[in-house]
Amino acid sequence: RHGRRDARRARLRGRQQARDDHISYVDSLPSGQEKGLFYALDLGGTNFRVLRVQLGGKEGRVVKQECDEISIPAHLMTGTSQELFDFIAAALAKFVASEGEDFHLLEGRQRELGFTFSFPVKQSSIASGTLIKWTKGFSIDETVGADVVAELSSALDRQGLDMKVTALVNDTIGTLAGGRYDDNDVVAAVILGTGTNAAYVERANAIPKWHGLLPKSGDMVINMEWGNFRSSHLPLTEFDQALDAESLNPGEQIYEKLISGMYLGEIVRRVLLKMTEEASLFGDDIPPKLKIPFILRTPHMSMMHHDTSPDLRTVGAKLKDVLGIQGTSLKTRRLVVDVCDIVAKRGARLAAAGIHGVLKKLGRDIPGSDKHRTVIAMDGGLYEHYTIFSETLENTLREMLGEEVSSSVVIKLANDGSGIGAALLAAAHSQYLEAEV
Secondary structure, three states: OHHHHHHHHHHHHHHHHHOOOEEOOOOOOOOOOOEEEEEEEEEOOOEEEEEEEEEEHHHHOEEEEEEEEEEOOHHHHOOOHHHHHHHHHHHHHHHHHOOOOOOOOOOOOOEEEEEEEOOOEEEEEOOEEEEOOOOOOOOOHHHEOOEHHHHHHHHHHHOOOOEEEEEEEOHHHHHHHHHHHHOOOEEEEEEEOOOEEEEEEEEHHHOOOOOOOOOOOOEEEEEOOHHHOOOOOOOOOHHHHHHHHOOOOOOOOHHHHHHOOOOHHHHHHHHHHHHHHHHOOOOOOOOHHHHOOOOOOHHHHHHHHOOOOOOOHHHHHHHHHHHOOOOOOHHHHHHHHHHHHHHHHHHHHHHHHHHHHHHHHOOOOOOOOOOOOEEEEEEOHHHHHOHHHHHHHHHHHHHHHOHHHHOOEEEEEOOOHHHHHHHHHHHHOOOOHHHHO
């Protein structure tokens, strides 16, 4: 009986983990018809960006855009909620004040803003959501549990800036919106950078969590938060388990720890350390720097992995500069490249499996069913700059889908989708849309 009960508990836990996705309340993606002046604020780390865009509808598209990047002083990341949001609102007010003659706000209208907020949020509507926890070095306890749109709106009021937040989104959904604006066949967005996430467009009547009236469009964007996926089917090694146990968030973001840029270099370091301890890879003494967590970053790994020189000169230079290991043999350097190859390709193949899962959920994995183009908007430095990783991902997806289906699947790099995507979502959810119909 106990065994049955434990199995049931495990099943329920697995189901809970599989349902880490969130309804975004984005029920209307930009169509290309949007007109007018819209602003975006993209806050996702120690810098934030402000952006304005003049949209000219179907013909004009993006008529003009301007952007500014502002660094957040370190003391504001651990100060009070009011100080942080007042600093952001003041920068936004200064940016609005520099609005040139090329930008036109229609008479009698309030400026509208899309707010990309890339921290964990429990969303309650298209323009409201409470902060679950800070990450990326921020630690302001009073903001946790508060509505971040209300915090920003109060700060805008204190600045005397007449501006309404019409959409609260994260970077993945911003990328999806920017991608859809450029190409109507975009059905999903994937971020593969320091972290990872995915979002896709779902039919609202296929969402078990959805209660109440279905949106007019019949669609709803799902923010998957797939970095937090975990499963007994994910192949965890002793290196993954040790990395997770020693991380700041043990038991969380397991999929992210296998595939994202924050962790790939660290997995390589752990494998090299074990090879040194057990097989004297770098001689009898263990290099002290090899014991330092996260000293070997994914860009270092990528540079070693892409080294095509006959004597693997870059590998030797990186081992010396980053890990303080000198005088390595060609055989040793080849072994280091092999480790990079295994770790990168495993991550890329697992990322491709995630994309395949999304396409399967959408019914876009069946041969002969629909020859319509299926486009995935992709953003993130890992995918953009780590060529072997991105090529392996694409080859694996082709392998899983088969030739017929994969011939209509396109992965498009959507550089900086999240900034303009937020402005486009502000336009798609404008308070004035009803008046225009």
